[in-house]
Amino acid sequence: MKMAKQEWINLFRNKILLISVIAITFIPILYSSIFDKSVWDPYGRAKDLPVAVVNEDKPTELLGQKMNVGQQVVDNLKKDHQLDWHFVSKEEAEKGMKDLKYYMIVTITEDFSKNAASIINKTPEKMEIVYTTNDSLNYIANEISTVGATALETQVREQVVTAYATAVVEAGEKLVGALGQAADGANQLAGGGSQLQTGLKQYTDGVSQADDGSNQLADGTGQLANSIGPLASGVSQLDSGANQLSSALNQANSALAPVQNNITGIDAGLTQLAAGTQDLANALTTFENNLDPNVKVILDNDLQNIRNEINSIITNKDKLLGISGEATAVADQATVASNSLSGANLEIQKIQTDIDSYVAGLLANTTIPEDEKANIVSSITNKVDTILNEQIASATAQINTSLVTVESELATLSARAAELSASANDVSNITNAMAASAQQLSASEASIQAGVNTFDSLLNQVPGSSNAVGLTNGLYAISSDLNLVATKLPTALTGINQLTTGSEQLSSGLDQLQSQIPTLSSGVNQLNTGADQLQAGLAELNENSPELMSGIGQLEGGAKELASALDEGVNESSTLKITKKNIDQFAAPTSLKNDEYSKVANYGEALAPYIMSLALFVGSMLFNFIYPIRKISIAGQSSGAWWLSKVSLGFGVSSMMAVIQASVMLLIGLHVDNVFQFFLTAFVSAWSYMAITMFLAMTFDNPGRFVAMILLVLQLGGAGGTFPIQLQAPFFSMIHPYLPMSYSVYAFREAISGGIGAPLFTKSILILAVLMIVFVALLRYSMHILQKKHLQNVSELNDNQKLQGLEN
Structure with missing residues (x-):
């Protein structure tokens, strides 16, 4: 103890050394406070x-x-x-x-x-x-x-x-x-689907009936198409006969015109002759005897032929007019049939289009409200029933009527055409005969005139005749016949003209009828084709009706399911x-809640454990760099006394470092969770660092100090003071458990902010204490060796050793 006391006395006597030691005690706080305060709260700024x-x-x-x-x-x-x-x-x-x-x-x-x-x-x-x-x-x-x-x-x-x-x-x-x-809408659709299903049942029934009617229509149009050929042939023959009739009537008219003029003159002359020759009855007998018998015969025959031919012409005129009317009726019936066929074809096509359009629209649109859906169903059903029933019935009735009429008229026309052909030949013969008779009559006129002249001459010669009365009667009879002929000829000519006009109209009508025959044939063929298409379409529609009914049933079920799901979705x-x-x-469905196991206020507080541990190690190392550690205070003392003097001074200085550093850090605003642990950690860390650096400096002198610097550098990287040790290089992770500063940092962190846990804190304090004891014991042993070798006053820091000597 005497030597330890002297060590302290020597320190206080050596002002320079004392000032140096005092300065060294403030090194940790200067280092830690200045550095830590400079980065106290960078994130807050x-x-x-x-x-x-x-x-x-x-x-x-x-x-x-x-x-x-x-x-x-x-x-x-x-x-x-x-x-x-x-x-x-x-x-x-x-x-x-x-x-x-x-x-x-x-x-x-x-x-x-x-x-x-x-x-x-x-x-x-x-x-x-x-x-x-x-x-x-x-x-x-x-x-x-x-x-x-x-x-x-x-x-x-x-x-x-x-x-x-x-x-x-x-x-x-x-x-x-x-x-x-x-x-x-889905509920309405479901209700409409039920109505639609009912309506479609009626619709399919109507389609079946329409299918049956279309079969009858197809048969009737086939028969009508087969009748067109004979009709065209008969009309052609009729037209040919009408042309011949018109030509013959024109010839007869041309031949009878001059006859009418001659007969009128003859009739007037005969009347005067009969009146002037009443008293010549006797002379007529002579004239009769002298008259050429052939003239009389010709004249009688011609008059009879004229009567017959006129009667024939009159009869034939009525027949021609009847034929013309019948031909016109046939043409009218054909036109009606053609129009009916065309109309029926158009109606059939319209029916097909309406059915396709309505059915396609109905199947495509599933969002139509109930009332509109019901209207559509009703419209489809009524339209199909009305159109099919009315049009098929109407077309069938018209076609049947037209067929009966056309067939009857064709038969009549055929018979009349044959008669007309024969009559045309008769008229031609009659006309030729009338022309010949006219020529004979003209010749007879000359003979009569000659006879009159002869009669005049004979009258002078023969004042009487036994045949005069008979001749006078004959002349009166001839005059009466000629009057009749003169009276009838205008009527005959008028009839011939009418007959000619009628035959021309008949010929024109037949030409029009013949020209319309192809159109009628084409229309009948189109009607037949349309009837076949309608039959095929209705048959296909009838076949697909069950599928349509099935689809409507599925539609109704789906609509109900959809309505239920939509109602549920709306309710939810x-x-x-x-x-x-x-x-x-x-x-922002998530939020971060920091449940703080321990709280560190800022970056400076987080860095304080590392900076304080580092500063204490630096202070201890500087003390052993400056203080003459091998210098003995009293000569002749034991190595134990020498060891105690150095240990007492070293631990005294390190304790001052710990007190100053911990106190000042509290003063500058460092929040400490446990003050006792805070000071305890500062003391134990400072003592441990002083024991380690003093051992190295005392035992190895400057090489030992160099080792202390190496240890400082290793602890800068391996103590885990800034970043988690897991994020650092593997080497530093490996040496981390063997570095004193690692445990000093753990202990300071627990004391300042908690969260490390008492076990780790206790472990850290014990490890630091054990290191202190071990290196103090090693220092005792090394100083004993140095004293044996007489190296207690030998040091490479000679100048530092002289500092203490100067005070002595």
């Missing part, structure tokens, strides 16, 4: 970190509403003070980055709003925020900027999701209303109430 913001976004439209998301982000950043935002142009930002004015550039791209609106597109694009950092300017600043950019991206995401969610909610509310309407939707809180929940 992130609002002073300059960051440039460049907004290149261009507004766009979404569903008719203007969107300018980039400007909204800028407006929000102006209210945010997490970083020092500077809103500049792209050029200013790049220049500021180059001049080290900005630590980061945040760029809102020009298609920011456009990509936000692309959510409704098939391939939406992500909104992109580009941030540019300068790591070499300061990496920690880059980390802070990156955290700020990440927070900005999160904020923008939440805002955009909120906008999307709001739009979805509004659309959902409209959808719920639409679902309600759809449910009502009505219980769902979306508020702003729900939208916020949708936009």
